[in-house]
Amino acid sequence: MINAFLVFNGQGQPRLTKFYTQLDTSIQQRLISEIFTLVSNRAPGSCNFLPLPPLLAASSTSNTSSSAQDQNDVPSFVTYRNYATLYFIIISTSTESPLALIDLIQVYVEALDRLFENVCELDLIFNYETLHATLGEMVVGGVVIETNMERIVAGVKAQGTVAKRPVNEGRGGGGLGAGLGAGLGMGGMVWPGTR
């Protein structure tokens, strides 16, 4: 199952944090910064999987080795994907398929793109409720419930209109506006999505 879904930008500022277990705020922040350190040190052309951050590695040592059985409960993958200025992270156990998780992030970003029409980081900053709502249509309690784009978008729209980005904070504002959509070229994916 999925243990956490995180979004942060290139400076490590969180844009979305969703932990499917209850964790202290301070530990959440520590985990985010550890993962950010890992992510920001990736060589270009690296794979989309991170080694476990020290916080997770330390606490899982005793368990990972305990038995094949218990291993399935322990967070063991950190999958990430980078779109323009943002990093999307999924922490999951081994019952998830690593490659499918990469696609899941893709679906999430595409859904956001559909909702915001050419999404950029600013949209996500100002509409983080929509971020949560979209995620809530895809993952509940760490289990994936929907991967179909139309249904996800319909589900979010059913909850109310999605706010547009503030007019005076337009695309250029703060220089963060490089659209995420640029990363959605999709041609770059090696495997035709699981969708």
Place this chain on the structure above:
Amino acid sequence: MFEKSLYDLIRGLRNHKGNEKEYIQTSLKECRSEIRSQDMDVKATALLKLVYLEMLGHDMSWASFHVLEVMSSQKYHQKRVGYLAAVQSFRPDTDVLMMATNLLKKDVAASLPIIISLPIGALPHIVTPSLAMSLLGDLLPRLGHSHAAIRKKTVVTLYRLALVYPEALRASWPKIKERLMDPEEDSSVTAAIVNVVCELGWRRPHDFLPLAPRLFELLVDGGNNWMAIKLIKLFATLTPLEPRLVRKLLPPLTNLIRTTPAMSLLYECINGIIQGGILGDGEDFSAREEVASLCVTKLRGMVSASSDPNLKYVALLAFNRIVVTHPFLVAQQEDVILECIDSEDITIRIKALDLVQGMVSSDNLVTIVSRLMRQLKASSTTLNQQQNGLEGQGLETDSSDEGSADSKRRRKALDRAPPLPDNYTVDVIGRILMMCTQNNYANIVDFDWYIDVISQLLRVAPAPRAKDLDGGLSPLKVPGDISEKIGNELRNVAVKVKAIRAVSVRAAELVVSRMGSEISLSQPVVSGALKPIAWVLGEYASQLLSPDDSLRYLLDIVPRIGDPEVLATCLQAVLKLFAHVSGDDQALWTSERKSTVSLLMARIIHVLEPFSSHPYLEVQERAVEFIELLKLTAEAAAGQATSTDEVQQDPPLLLTQAIPSLFAGWELNSVAAGTQQNVPVPDDLDLDEPIHPNLNSLLAQADSLMLPVQGDDEFEAYYNEKPPATSMSSEPAIKRLVDAPEEVSSSYQQSEESYLDSDIIARRKAERMERYRDDPFYIPDSTASGGRSTPIHNILQKENGPDLDIDSIPIMQLDLDKPNPQGRASPAQHQQQQLRPKSKPNQRIVVAADETLGGSGLSTPRTTTYDSEHSSEPSLAAKSRTAVAKKLKQHSLLQITSSHLSDLALGEEGAGQSGGGGPLAHERQQREEAEMAQALKEVQRLRLEMQRANERIQIAQGVPVEGVVVRKKKTTKKVVKADEGQREEGIRGGEGLPEGEGVKPKTKKKKKVRVEGQEGAGGGNGEPVVKAKKKVKKVVQLNEGEGAAAAAEGQ
């Protein structure tokens, strides 16, 4: 007042770059007041802002009550904020949750689907067993909701409920199963159910076997790749239980492998075949053979160099699983896997290492280790370059003798690579040591090489971090100082491999001299390697090249050691070295020797003195012992007349006999871990008996005693006067004579190592050794017991010493840059060779095995385990770890344990097995709950009654103390603690056995309570009802949870 919206807050944050902290603090303050507002809109907005700030790391647990308020709002958009806040901010200790139950019930039963979704989506984050119990009944009907979106969310939420409250699954499973079986069901609901079943499947595969036909159907005609992936994962856990499934599954899986365009599905098919044990043995051999080769070829294609890094990674994951069952299949891919070790991607490297670790043999060990060493090397040089601004020219020129262009390119890439993170470096070093030490060094052919590797590792090992930094959160895994592990290896080799001991000792010597000379004086020594290395120096002092220098360096280092354990070992080593240096009973007691020895002792005493009041007892004791011993010896030495030309005088016996004899004795051998525990306890040894019957009084005496300080003055004076008194003109010259050559050789060695990769050094050394074997100038060191005693060595040292001291640096650089093509050695090199003990590479070396005691079930081989967070190779080691790990039942961060589920039987047959039968368990539970509440009331009533009776009796007896106790008890009735009860019992016990009907049950009750506390709920066998009730009540106070069970029994 004008309130900020979330939009304003974010904008404000963005406009206050630089002093965000201040801005956030003001905003938090505003939110605090706004959230108390009566206006629900203001309240909700404030909450939304708080949730945003929580994401940035600002605690909002204080607002949990306001969260509830907003959750209960009538307006959807406010309610949504409330639920979001609950999800994001509620923690296990949030106590307002109990108040939320009714609200949640109401919202689950709402008519609008978007409102139903809110509690259903939030429950997995906040659920507790009691909440799950009370909401289960409301959630179940939602499985039949007309909206598919509600149905699929409910399925998942029920699963999460079941994780904390397993009965939820039993109650909901029939309905979920019905949904799954329904071909008309919405496809995404089916997919969600499959996802849940996949999560459940690995815990209780037996329960899901009956579903296999339907699952198979879904796999074949589902047409949903996401679901197919999960189905394959599920089948992989089912096939071991039902081998007939394999035959069914093979055709569709192979078909998928051949046809699917989705790489993720392809991979999962292969993975499923591997994990499901479909590869390999069994009937229908040819078909499986075909599948196996199909899978492995596909995987090999994924791993090979040109492939996408993600595929590389997952293929390595798959190999890591195959290696468990089919090691030979993986071994065939050794070439491509080895390539991955050098990948630029650390994740891939680690996975490859996991694999490689299991593939080590004496043939490939050197290759693998040198690959890893090169990485570490490159990383540490980049680090150094960053620190010192050095440029890596040396490396570039150096790689020229590394034959192939390919490896050169790779090396260059590595040189440019960013420094590796410390924990990776530590991991790799650990793995290197593990691979080398496997099976008592079975894979190592050339121990000279190994020693070089160890010395090199010591240099690249990252300094240990402050322990408290890491220990705070993860007390389980204190990372352990990796340099200490490396040092231990050096010691192990020195102890176990006698043939190579001299080399090990030299290496240790070098390390100490490096530490002593390189690090600045003020800097504390942190390397844990010092401990084992100092031990080696002390224990094998006779094999040292220059014990005097080692002693000197050690004395330089000792004051800078922080870790008391290291310090204690070093102190011991200092005295051992001293014993060796000055304990020669053959040499004459000349005045020169007398002054040298006296000086040395003075120096040692000076160094040890501060430790005589060290807080760590081991250090203090050793320091005090050694100081006293040396003071005695110094006295003896001062009193012993020196020999002149006429009279021969022996050195004082204390120096030549007594002190060395402290450390001489049997050779120390390595003992297998755990053997100590197998030493039988002698029959006449009673460990419970105090060593001294009157220890306390002794200690008290010692406190009051004034320790005589007599004699100290004398030593003090002696010690203080010393420097002026003995400043002889001959002294410095001696020192220089002894020092110079050693310094040269050490720095020579240093520079070579710091430029070269260790494997090359090893090769060079081996080559050099070969070269010099037939060199007429090479005089083999036949004594092999330490260079110092060799006459040739002394001559050379005396002759070369001063010269080399002056212009040593140019000479050695010259020496290094040119690889000496004619095979002639420079003097320095020549000398170096002579100093090296003769040891042919590739000789058959005997490695001493660990000593064990017969019948040692407890002892485990020391070398086989290496714990790494990434290692997943299930070997013997893993199994042995299992036992330990199971004991430490600590859950990982983020982990949601599903272990409760493993005790739960599912389905119709499951319910039958569990013997519960009849009504659903959660209903039963509810009934029990009601019963318990009633029982509690009854107990409360009886308790009050009894207390009154008690009071009456006490008044009658007229014991004031009792009165006080009772009153106190009455007022604190609700919070009586177990120990308080016992205290009261004690008081009562002193009063003697109380008479009268009313009191008797009370006393009994008290005793009962204690028993209860230890044993948990027990039967109230045959006691009067009143007493049983009493007991139950008490337990309730001790522990609410157990009280429930006990009360039920009381009924």
